[in-house]
Amino acid sequence: MKKQIITLLVACLMGGTLFAQPAWFDDKDLTLTGTYYYPEHWNEKQWERDFKQMHELGFEFTHFAEFAWAQLEPEEGKYDFAWLDKAVALAAKYQLKVIMCTSTATPPVWLSRKYPEILIKHEDGTILDHGARQHASFASPLYRELSYKMIEKLAQHYGNDPRIIGWQLDNEPAVQFDYNPAAETAFRQFLRDKYHNHIEELNDAWGTAFWSEVYSSFDEITLPKTAQMFMNHHQILDYRRFAAKQTNDFLNEQCLLIKKHARNQWVTTNYIPNYAEGHIGGSPDLDFASYTRYMVYGDNEGIGRRGYRVGNPLRIAFANDFFRPVKGFYGVMELQPGQVNWGSINPQPLPGAVRLWLWSVFAGGSDFTCTYRYRQPLYGTEQYHYGIVNTDGTTVTPGGREFEQFMKEIKQLRTLAKARDVKPDDYMARHTAILFNHENAWSIERQKQNHTWNTMAHVEKYYRALKSFGAPVDIINESKDLAQYPVVIAPAYQMADKALVDRWTEYVKQGGNLILTCRTAQKDRYGRLPEAPFGSMISKLTGDEIEFYDLLLPEEPGKYVIDGKEYTWNTWGEILKPSKECRSWGKYIEEFYEGKTAISTRKLGKGSITYVGIDSTDGSLEKDVLRKLYTELNIPVMELPYGVTMEYRNGLGIVLNYSDKPYSFTLPAGAKAVIGTTDIPTAGVLVFSIQK
Incomplete structure (x- = not known):
């Protein structure tokens, strides 16, 4: 990997948009591929075996400490990084870089029991509790304080460690519609700030003259009861803005705290692509945005009778095109490796589908793809969630083999890599x-x-x-x-x-x-x-x-x-x-x-x-x-059938077939197929080089 120098900013044209070239990634690598690993879930004697096999399969990085707050801080103010140090050292022994995570999605039980006021309260009065995840309120000043203490200790310990390439904040942070008393207090302050402490300005903005809704003080305002019919939609609009801001501020403050100590390490988070939630891209100090994507979980958005085994043809493409413009580049932190456990029906993906998804991520310009997870868990909520290896810890799953194939193909193509912006003129014209x-x-x-x-x-x-x-x-x-x-x-x-x-x-x-x-x-x-x-x-x-x-x-x-x-x-x-x-x-x-x-x-x-x-x-x-x-407008267009998409990057064209029929693609003049053939089967991929 290219030496990471965070101060190096080289202007480059990415997809027609002027952005700073990320110093952490090198076009010559095309993309990097990694996998989640939870050392705390497995016998320490198995760690080296697992990292060795990861390396042999072709993975280039791994991912630690996402849900490990209880192990990192077993008692308030007492920290234990010794076990994590051993895992980082073993990963490095097998040439695996590490993405380090903050564990704020899973506060330890001592925190929830000692400080129950940090727990999320739903609109119907239900208070969340320990035993799941994401049950703490981003609006709670106390929860933030306790989180930041742990994060700063983690950043001090690993921020200058060259084996750590970057950081993931929280896990799939969403917008919380929280009715915790701290959230109501924070909402009132949000409104005071927005409306310059003038309640008349708020009344005008919310149209409170309608139905006698007029307020005389900010202290009279409560969180909107969204389940109540005809609740003031202007108030709900501001509440949604406030809720998104709570998530964004929590992430941004984590990011700034890490950057106080981190050297040559990037910071991102793994958003679920819920585009209308309003928080994606709203934390300006993150270096870029990343997303998670699962394609086969029982819906029927694919094409044909068994299309649910392949998934929606535009589901990854839309995420790529949404996340890339946030900062000009992006990564995918979780990509499905096989069957999942949380869908309405959890079928096997079609053979080839996992590789198709990997190429779909790559086609949009991603700098890395990580899969969740390396080992299938033996206990807990996700027992039936596939990994790269099976429950025995060594047998590679079908999806694991498709990851292995993709990584070999990427290494093959690195000899052909050109600059990111090498794309045909007719493509850029549209x-x-x-x-x-x-x-x-x-x-x-x-x-x-x-x-x-x-x-x-x-x-x-x-x-x-x-x-x-x-x-x-x-x-x-x-x-x-x-x-x-x-x-x-x-x-x-x-x-x-x-x-x-x-x-x-x-x-x-x-x-x-x-x-x-x-x-x-x-x-x-x-x-x-x-x-x-x-x-x-x-x-x-x-x-x-x-x-x-x-x-x-x-x-x-x-x-x-x-x-x-x-x-x-x-x-x-x-x-x-x-x-x-x-x-x-x-x-x-x-x-x-x-x-x-x-x-x-x-x-x-x-x-x-x-x-x-x-x-x-x-x-x-x-x-x-x-x-x-x-x-x-004299803009040239193609006529691709639904289910077939084509993108360009690094002097390569990538054609993806999500449809239920083979597709025959005509190569542009001077192009040469380097992966696959022009007769592309269902779940098939064609990669060709272009002359420019």
Whole structure:
């Protein structure tokens, strides 16, 4: 591995976005692969055997101390790192670097019993208890104090250890909807800070004149009872902001504490990709974001009769494209190695599926992939969760063999590695951003207006179309520069303000191509409707007036026609009155507004603005609208079937087949297959080199 010098910042173009090249990873490695290990679960006499076999299989790092607070601090203020020192030394003996973890997801029993006030309280009054995990409140100042004491001792001990490459904070930290008294106290302080200690400002933001909800003091405010029908949705919006901030602050403070002592070590955490929770990327001092991903757990999102053995074709791709733009690079901390134990049904993955997932992670630009876990546990909640080796501790599982195959293939390809940004020009020409803000989902889902509406499903209709075009996609927030993208899509971007609309307008005038969709800019950032005609916040940009919107029953969908092709819809449809500068695409039929349009486009300055005021039943309308627009913009697109995706990185093309049929891929001119063949079976992978 390249010598890690944290102060080295080399500008590089990654996926068209200017980021600092991470000093901890080397393009020549392509990616690193590791596995979780819990020394505290196993007889110490077996440790060396296990690390030796890890190394022989091809793993390059391992992962310690995620749930070990009870072993690290068996009594308050008394620490024991001797056992962990032995494990680190044995890992190093077999050329395995270590990711060290903070153990804050599993406080020891002495802490919960001595300080029960740190426990999470649910809205219904249930207080969580010792015996599981993630039962402590991030809002508790006492819990934070006790956590930070342990973390600082751990960082002092290992922060300057060259065998430790990085740190993972907590485990799958989520947003806690906690009703602990400390959370209520913290929520009031959050509101005082946000509204400048002026209760009148809060009353205005929350619209408390409605239904006699007016407050005279911040001390009168309680945590919102979300189960209570018609609870003030502006209050719930602020509560969700507060809850996400508690998680973000807890992680960020851990990170800063470690960085006081760490040298040449990165800090991340392993988020579950719950995109609408609102905390991912919200801890600015983390060096990058990582995620966990499990693909086969009893759902039926795959393709074909046994598609559940392979999984949703875009599940990893969407995570890659969401996490990468946070800091420009990312890792995957947990990737499923086989059967899991927590799904509704826990089937075996299809042979080849584990390797397919590994290549899917790699294709999006990941610098490392780690699997959970090396050994299948013999006791505890996860007894039926597969590992790289079986219950005997030595027999390699089918998924373990697929990890071994992937690692051999990566080592083979390292001789061909080029810079990360070596990608074909036609691929980069269709580089597209999807602008995403979780607060829009919060707001819309509280007032859906149609029970069939699904905000994330609406976003995914556009994403699915883009991946079928073979387009590189970044899912970005408002902090990013739009100008680097030929096309930007803002789906159902309900809450906006003048500053954002001005940014959109400038992007278009300077040559960008913006697509806005239904429900966009209907409300301000507090979730209030402006005192103006519906949709007026963006009417000067789009050139449209929104006359009204309609919602239909799912069993009686409406019809919309573009170029003679019919599409069905029911969740949301806006009836537009475009200006003379706009061109209308399509019309409604069989309704009292027959002949009216929902889609318009126009030139503005050097760019274009397209408004799609309708949500189709199956995403076919969204795909055809994008295809029509990209054709007009002379942006080349592919026509990949659903289940097949293609990405480029390091001078390599990666084609992945999640479908239930073989797929024959035509290599670009000058390309050469280096892994697999152009006839790609289900769960198959093709990797080819490109000339550039």
